[in-house]
Amino acid sequence: MRVFTGIAASPGIVVGRLKVVDRQRVSVSEYSIRADAAAAEISRLKSAIATTRAGLESLKSDLEETTGSEHLFIIDTHLLILADERLIIETASIIESGLINAEGALNRTLQKYRSTFAAIEDAYLRERINDVETVIEKILRTMTGENHEVIVPEEALTVIAAHDLTPADILQMDRTHVVGLVTEVGGRTSHASILARAFQLPTVTGVEGITALSLDGAAVIVDGLNGSVTVNPDRETFLDSLQRKRRYEYIEFELLKLKDLPAQTLDGFLMQVKGNVEIPEEGASVLSHGGAGIGLYRTEMLFMNRREMPEEEEQFSAYAAMQQAVAPHPLTIRTLDAGGDKLLEGLQHLTEQNPALGMRAIRLSLSMPDEFKKQLRAILRVSARGAVRVMFPMISGLDELRRAKVLLEECKSELSAAGIPFDRELQVGIMIEIPSAVMMADLLAPEADFFSIGTNDLIQYTLAVDRSNEHLSEFFQPLHPAVLRSLRRVVDIAHAAGIDACICGEMAGDPLYIPILLGLGFDELSMASASIPRVKQILRRCTREQAVAIAATCATFSTAAEVESYLKGEITSHFAESFD
Numbered sequence: 001m002r003v004f005t006g007i008a009a010s011p012g013i014v015v016g017r018l019k020v021v022d023r024q025r026v027s028v029s030e031y032s033i034r035a036d037a038a039a040a041e042i043s044r045l046k047s048a049i050a051t052t053r054a055g056l057e058s059l060k061s062d063l064e065e066t067t068g069s070e071h072l073f074i075i076d077t078h079l080l081i082l083a084d085e086r087l088i089i090e091t092a093s094i095i096e097s098g099l100i101n102a103e104g105a106l107n108r109t110l111q112k113y114r115s116t117f118a119a120i121e122d123a124y125l126r127e128r129i130n131d132v133e134t135v136i137e138k139i140l141r142t143m144t145g146e147n148h149e150v151i152v153p154e155e156a157l158t159v160i161a162a163h164d165l166t167p168a169d170i171l172q173m174d175r176t177h178v179v180g181l182v183t184e185v186g187g188r189t190s191h192a193s194i195l196a197r198a199f200q201l202p203t204v205t206g207v208e209g210i211t212a213l214s215l216d217g218a219a220v221i222v223d224g225l226n227g228s229v230t231v232n233p234d235r236e237t238f239l240d241s242l243q244r245k246r247r248y249e250y251i252e253f254e255l256l257k258l259k260d261l262p263a264q265t266l267d268g269f270l271m272q273v274k275g276n277v278e279i280p281e282e283g284a285s286v287l288s289h290g291g292a293g294i295g296l297y298r299t300e301m302l303f304m305n306r307r308e309m310p311e312e313e314e315q316f317s318a319y320a321a322m323q324q325a326v327a328p329h330p331l332t333i334r335t336l337d338a339g340g341d342k343l344l345e346g347l348q349h350l351t352e353q354n355p356a357l358g359m360r361a362i363r364l365s366l367s368m369p370d371e372f373k374k375q376l377r378a379i380l381r382v383s384a385r386g387a388v389r390v391m392f393p394m395i396s397g398l399d400e401l402r403r404a405k406v407l408l409e410e411c412k413s414e415l416s417a418a419g420i421p422f423d424r425e426l427q428v429g430i431m432i433e434i435p436s437a438v439m440m441a442d443l444l445a446p447e448a449d450f451f452s453i454g455t456n457d458l459i460q461y462t463l464a465v466d467r468s469n470e471h472l473s474e475f476f477q478p479l480h481p482a483v484l485r486s487l488r489r490v491v492d493i494a495h496a497a498g499i500d501a502c503i504c505g506e507m508a509g510d511p512l513y514i515p516i517l518l519g520l521g522f523d524e525l526s527m528a529s530a531s532i533p534r535v536k537q538i539l540r541r542c543t544r545e546q547a548v549a550i551a552a553t554c555a556t557f558s559t560a561a562e563v564e565s566y567l568k569g570e571i572t573s574h575f576a577e578s579f580d
């Protein structure tokens with residue numbers, strides 16, 4: 001038995017078998033070609049080698065500029081392998097004699113090298129096959145245009161273990177047999193973890209070294225409640241986990257009974273408790289967990305795993321389906337928030353050193369107004385069907401908000417001219433998730449219909465802590481006084497301007513923070529569906545008056561640790577049952 005500890009990124013406990021996924025492998029299909037197509041296949045091979053070489057050379061010169069030349073010998077080794085004529089000659093001969101496509105032939109060359117290297121006695125030389133594999137896979141990836149292999153597990157009860165999983169990987173994966181995820185990198189608020197929660201896959205991140213050990217096929221318990229991963233559990237641990245699993249599932253089941261009760265405090269304040277959605281299935285799940293609509297629809301998932309952006313019609317259908325799924329409750333559609341850890345295939349050329357500070361969200365949308373307008377028109381058209389609001393992500397100041405609104409007005413005029421209906425009163429909100437927006441909130445409020453605080457990014461940018469970095473989780477502090485002051489400022493400014501203050505970051509779904517968010521005066525909390533029943537339970541057990549006092553006391557502390565220990569004390573004395 002071996003126990004690893006990481007970060008509890010998606011709740012639940014599962015027992016399964018580990019499948020270690022090597023994200024470097026590329027899938028290759030081999031097929032027959034006609035004799036007269038052989039020359040074209042050989043030239044495809046040559047041009048893929050040339051493209052791969054150009055890519056490596058440009059990487060080398062970038063690295064020379066940024067990190068110096070000291071560690072570039074690996075790239076030089078790869079360039080030497082690429083320059084070896086034998087690679088072309090041997091593969092070309094397989095294409096000609098076997099009449100198969102270039103990828104298939106190159107793959108066969110690789111197999112041949114593998115068996116040659118395996119026979120070498122000297123361990124150091126034998127392991128050089130790794131360099132050959134890396135290079136050939138680079139060429140294959142250039143040819144197939146494939147960035148990553150799609151994960152398709154075939155065994156029942158599979159737990160995927162990978163160094164890293166992107167949101168695109170999780171979306172694309174065949175999840176039929178997948179019961180849990182384990183990764184070496186990533187944080188609780190990275191988008192891959194958010195998606196894991198959307199798919200209700202218990203997940204632990206930050207489990208260092210798990211893919212390097214030969215654990216493929218091993219029995220595993222993933223505990224997404226305490227962040228542990230137990231490989232080859234002994235009987236006692238196994239039985240103990242089963243008991244914890246049953247208890248957790250029983251409590252969740254019991255909580256669901258609250259779903260239809262109002263999220264109303266003992267002194268009569270009705271909080272808007274809504275769901276966050278990423279994928280089409282989640283619309284129904286918001287309602288089945290008792291959400292009063294959708295406070296955040298992350299539309300970017302529709303733009304992933306494809307080369308072309310979705311056209312207006314496709315977007316319209318997706319948004320209309322989501323609207324219908326939650327009707328008559330309101331739907332808040334956030335415009336594209338790509339970039340950062342949510343890269344789009346068509347925009348891979350935007351390789352950035354600092355994606356979180358790069359071409360992301362509203363900046364990206366404003367840089368491609370034609371694409372942006374397709375999305376805005378689709379949202380406007382859906383607004384004719386029921387309660388819909390639009391929300392812009394990562395607004396840093398007035399200029400961006402105004403530019404986005406100009407484009408929205410252009411879309412309205414175009415639709416009007418074409419006689420296409422839309423809600424003329426469509427509410428336009430902005431996400432407050434950059435410290436500059438907090439500082440500018442008083443000037444932004446008169447030009448917005450509501451604020452929605454994205455605490456995942458607000459904490460990341462306020463505290464300069466990468467939300468996806470598993471080594472920094474202790475520094476990602478929602479209760480840091482700087483964060484609490486920002487929240488208070490934004491709520492107060494919103495209310496002074498007569499607009500709603502909402503919160504849709506992960507903080508809104510965490511039971512510990514509910515009393516303080518209620519006390520700060522938030523009107524709406526939007527969260528992963530699964531969190532809704534418990535949040536309702538806590539709200540129904542407090543008074544707003546009591547929460548206001550709690551928030552006021554929190555404001556008197558100078559460190560996150562002090563706030564946290566006070567809050568935990570309050571919680572244990574007032575709401576112990578909600579924190580089982």
Ligand code: PEP
Pocket residue numbers: 296298337433453454455456457458504505506
């Ligand atoms: C946030 O930043 O808190 C947020 C809700 O947006 P996302 O997690 O998609 O960046």
Ligand code: MG
Pocket residue numbers: 393433454456457
């Ligand atoms: Mg955000």
